Amino acid sequence: MLQAKLNNGKLITPAMFPRQKVLELKSGKHVYFCPVCGERVILRAGEKVIAHFAHAKDADCPTIGGGEGAYHEQGKLRLYQWLRNQGLKVKLESYVPEIRQRPDLLVHVQDKRIAIEYQCVKIATEEIISRTTGYQQAGIHVLWILGDKLMKRRGSQMLRLDSFKKALIHQYSPEYPLSIFYFCPLTSKFIKFQDLTFINTHHAVGKLTISPLRQTNLRELLSKAYVSKGVLNSIWKREKKRFRLSRKYRVYGREKGWLNWLYEKGVYKEQLPSIVHLPILSAYLLKVPGWIWQSQIVFQVLARVRIGGIVSLSQCIKVTKDDLLSPEDFSLITSPMDPILEYLLLLCEAGILERTSETTFKKISEIQLHTELETAIQTDSLLIDTLFKNNNH
Incomplete structure (x- = not known):
C-alpha cells in the first residue's frame, strides 16, 4: 500500500516525496501504522521499487491480498495525481468498512462516489463479480482500469479478450458502447477500446483510442467513441x-x-x-x-x-x-x-x-x-x- 498513518494520525504517501526525503522516512526514526487495521507497517523503498508500506507476514488485516508490484503501485499513484489535478476529491486506498473492500482510488464527483480499481494481474472472474457487486450494493459506481501490459493487440482495430477481460467489459447504460479501459504508467497513456463486437470467441473489433494522461480528464475518459459503419x-x-x-x-x-x-x-x-x-x-x-x-x-x-x-x-x-x-x-x-x-x-x-x-x-x-x-x-x-x-x- 502507498499510504500509512503517523503517530498523530496523519496520512503519509512517501512515493510522492523526493528520494532524499524517502530515505529519511526510512531511517527508522518514524513509526507507521496501517490505516485499516492499525497494526505497524514497514516502509519499503529501493532503486527499482516505488516507496510503499507492507504488513508483517503474520498480520491480520482485511486488506491483505497480495500486491501487484511496482508497475501497479506506480500506475495507481499516477492516476491519483491525475484526479487531484482535476480538482476532484479523491482518496488513495480508502477502506469501505461496510463491504470490507479497499478500492485503489475512491473519487467523489458531486453526489456520486466512484471506485477505481487498477488491475495489473489476472484474477478470477468470481472475484471481479464479488468486488463489483460489493461496490454497487454500497451505492458506489465502479471503474476497472487494466494495466497496459495485459492488452493483447491484434492489428489496429482488434484485441484478444479472454474470459478475464470479458468480465471487465463496461456498459453503464443501454446507450453506452461496450468498453474496456487500459492505462500504462510508463508512457502515461490511456487506451480505450469501445463499441466492440466479437468476431470469434476471443477476438473483438472496436474503436481503439489512445490519449495522453495530461490531455485527458475523467469525463473524457468515460466519453463514448464508436466505430464508423x-x-x-x-x-x-x-x-x-x-x-x-x-x-x-x-x-x-x-x-x-x-x-x-x-x-x-x-x-x-x-x-x-x-x-x-x-x-x-x-x-x-x-x-x-x-x-x-x-x-x-x-x-x-x-x-x-x-x-x-x-x-x-x-x-x-x-x-x-x-x-x-x-x-x-x-x-x-x-x-x-x-x-x-x-x-x-x-x-x-x-x-x-x-x-x-x-x-x-x-x-x-x-x-x-x-x-x-x-x-x-x-x-x-x-x-x-x-x-x-x-x-x-
Whole structure:
C-alpha cells in the first residue's frame, strides 16, 4: 500500500516525496501504522521499487491480498495525481468498512462516489463479480482500469479478450458502447477500446483510442467513441471472406464436433447460408463463435419451419442453451442484451423472418445453401451491406 498513518494520525504517501526525503522516512526514526487495521507497517523503498508500506507476514488485516508490484503501485499513484489535478476529491486506498473492500482510488464527483480499481494481474472472474457487486450494493459506481501490459493487440482495430477481460467489459447504460479501459504508467497513456463486437470467441473489433494522461480528464475518459459503419462494413466483409476461405488442418473440441455435425448433414462450410456468422453485439454471452451457435439455430429450428410458419425465441434458446453464459457473469454491464433475440432481429433485416410478437417470428423466405464459393462470397458482401445500412450502430 502507498499510504500509512503517523503517530498523530496523519496520512503519509512517501512515493510522492523526493528520494532524499524517502530515505529519511526510512531511517527508522518514524513509526507507521496501517490505516485499516492499525497494526505497524514497514516502509519499503529501493532503486527499482516505488516507496510503499507492507504488513508483517503474520498480520491480520482485511486488506491483505497480495500486491501487484511496482508497475501497479506506480500506475495507481499516477492516476491519483491525475484526479487531484482535476480538482476532484479523491482518496488513495480508502477502506469501505461496510463491504470490507479497499478500492485503489475512491473519487467523489458531486453526489456520486466512484471506485477505481487498477488491475495489473489476472484474477478470477468470481472475484471481479464479488468486488463489483460489493461496490454497487454500497451505492458506489465502479471503474476497472487494466494495466497496459495485459492488452493483447491484434492489428489496429482488434484485441484478444479472454474470459478475464470479458468480465471487465463496461456498459453503464443501454446507450453506452461496450468498453474496456487500459492505462500504462510508463508512457502515461490511456487506451480505450469501445463499441466492440466479437468476431470469434476471443477476438473483438472496436474503436481503439489512445490519449495522453495530461490531455485527458475523467469525463473524457468515460466519453463514448464508436466505430464508423463504413469501417465495420469493411471489417465484417473481410471476416466473412476469411471464414469462407480459411482451411484448418487441425481442429479440436467444439470446432471439430461442429464440422462433423455439418458433414453428417451433407453440408460443407463453403455452402453455409450467408445468414450464418453475423455480427452480434452481445456475442460475449456465448461460449462458442457465431458460426457454431447461429448454424444450430438455422438448421435445427429455421430450416424445419415452412414458409408462413412461426419460429419462437424459446425454440432458438433451447438449441443454444448449453453455450449461453449468464448475464450475471458480466456485472459491469447494466442492461445485457439477448444475443439470440438480437440474431433473430438481424434475420428480419435480412428478409428471412418477420416479427409477429415480442418472442415470435414468421418465416417469410427459404434458407438457401450456396453451391459456388464465388457466389457465397458475393452474397455475404451484399448481406453485410444491407445490415449496416439498416443498423443505427
